Amino acid sequence: MLTPQVGENIGLSQQLTTQVDHVFVFLEIFSCEGGIQSYVKDVFQAYLESSKPLRAEVFILRDTPGCTNPFESDRFKFHYFKTTSPLLGRVRMTAALFTHLIRQRPQHVFCGHVKLAPLVGMLCQFLGIPYTVMTYGKEVWEPLPKAMKSSLQKAAQVWTISRYTREVACTVNNLNPVQVKILPCAVDGDRLTPGQKPTTLLERYGLQDAKVLMTVARLWSGDIYKGVDITIQALPQIAEVFPEVKYLVIGRGDDQPRLAKLAKDLGVSDRVVFAGFVPTEELVEHYRLADAYIMPSQEGFGIVYLEAMACGVPVLSGDADGSAEPLLDGKLGWRVPHRDPKAVAVACIEILKGEDQRCDGQWLREMAIATFGMDAFQQRLQQEFLSLSKLL
Structure with a gap:
């Protein structure tokens, strides 16, 4: 028994x-x-x-x-x-x-x-x-x-x-x-808050004076839908307008060698920083590094979009998935075809210009917490x- x-x-x-x-x-x-x-x-x-x-x-x-x-x-x-x-x-x-x-x-x-x-x-x-x-x-x-x-x-x-x-x-x-x-x-608005870019992390990742795009995702070969490869493909076009752009990728997995090779083949390996695994308690300061959170993915929802917005960071998602909800169907962020590097590049350039209300970090945080706090x-x-x- x-x-x-x-x-x-x-x-x-x-x-x-x-x-x-x-x-x-x-x-x-x-x-x-x-x-x-x-x-x-x-x-x-x-x-x-x-x-x-x-x-x-x-x-x-x-x-x-x-x-x-x-x-x-x-x-x-x-x-x-x-x-x-x-x-x-x-x-x-x-x-x-x-x-x-x-x-x-x-x-x-x-x-x-x-x-x-x-x-x-x-x-x-x-x-x-x-x-x-x-x-x-x-x-x-x-x-x-x-x-x-x-x-x-x-x-x-x-x-x-x-x-x-x-x-x-x-x-x-x-x-x-x-x-x-x-x-x-x-989203926990008490834990996730805006703040200055931490100097120690800027130095660690070589991001001083950079426009920083960021993604937090598992880098598994079975999860390529997260869109890290698409964002890497978009970097050359973004760099034409913002030559100081860099892409911080947080996460680990067996797909990293493929992604690193893709960046090298496209001539943007110096723009892509693979940070590896970051513990949950350190994520807030990493979000604060970002000028934009980019994940043209297919998500059931996408809690990371809320986390970024709570930190005052504008966001980009795919347009054929559950990320419509955290972005309030585009009211709070950019939604693009999730496997389209050109669409990702155009949206990233818009975000980095900072002229849209969706780039207003305080407004973005207040809207996200009011709905999803x-x-x-x-x-x-x-x-x-x-x-x-x-x-x-």
């Missing part, structure tokens, strides 16, 4: 004295960084700040008890299931989750990734517990396997972060649009919890 690992969490039998309102189930949160993980942490923060004293249990398949977790409290209890055998970890989590759902009968279960939806859907349907599946972007842009699709179709709700993802997911996976609720990403996010989240309670 399988039982939870020692040290994994408090014994389940000891938790029965405390009513649990919700259960969350995720692949991973604290063992890696990315847009999904950032979004989940914002959900947790809003949950903790809810005026109603909600309590939740959180089951995480690929994190360990030793991870840094700032959300451990009497409102959140975490269960970790990472083992050297992925299959064993999944079996253990399934057993622990099933036991917990039987004993506690929470009001609602939130499935944090479509890959976990068949498991959560099976258990919740068997026990008659309503559940919500959280989606983010490209993982639901293509037709899903039958079990995943069925678990989404049978969910009480599906959450997603943009109109674009809702439209694509509903079309390709035959979901009811009424069932799919939009809960966009949030943590207060707005918390209000949306509380409305969703209220709507779910009406489903009971």
Whole structure:
């Protein structure tokens, strides 16, 4: 008989004295960084700040008890299931989750990734517990396997972060649009603020007296849609107007050699600076280096656009994706065909000239925070919890 690992969490039998309102189930949160993980942490923060004293249990398949977790409290209890055998970890989590759902009968279960939806859907349907599946972007842009699709179709709700993802997911996976609720990403305006370009970073990257374009992205060969290569291709045209332009690329991955070769072949390698991985706590000062944030991508939403705008940096995105939302359909930034270097170059030149209202850093920050700040996010989240309670 399988039982939870020692040290994994408090014994389940000891938790029965405390009513649990919700259960969350995720692949991973604290063992890696990315847009999904950032979004989940914002959900947790809003949950903790809810005026109603909600309590939740959180089951995480690929994190360990030793991870840094700032959300451990009497409102959140975490269960970790990472083992050297992925299959064993999944079996253990399934057993622990099933036991917990039987004993506690929470009001609602939130499935944090479509890959976990068949498991959560099976258990919740068997026990008659309503559940919500959280989606983010490209993982639901293509037709899903039958079990995943069925678990989404049978969910009480599906959450997603943009109109674009809702439209694509509903079309390709035959979901009811009424069932799919939009809960966009949030930006922390207290942490992300404008400021002077840090002298130490200007010297580190050789950006003194430069007009700085910047992108923060994974440089994986499977993620070329981020548009770093397109921005590099746009540099020669931009340099004709702004010969001091440089491109700061923050991130790491196996696609960097290809990108470096592309810059060399185009004669702009001296303009492209690969900064590598930058910890989250250092990103604010890096955003302050930028005169423009450039990512002609295909995004489910694009939290990085909000982060840049909160720092007073004008932004450029693709025009056929979920980035319409953070840019308010172009009101807050430039949207261009995402694989068009000439369009990127023209927009970058406009941004660097600084004549458009969308280049007004203070206005840009105020608009972004008013729409996507943590207060707005918390209000949306509380409305969703209220709507779910009406489903009971």
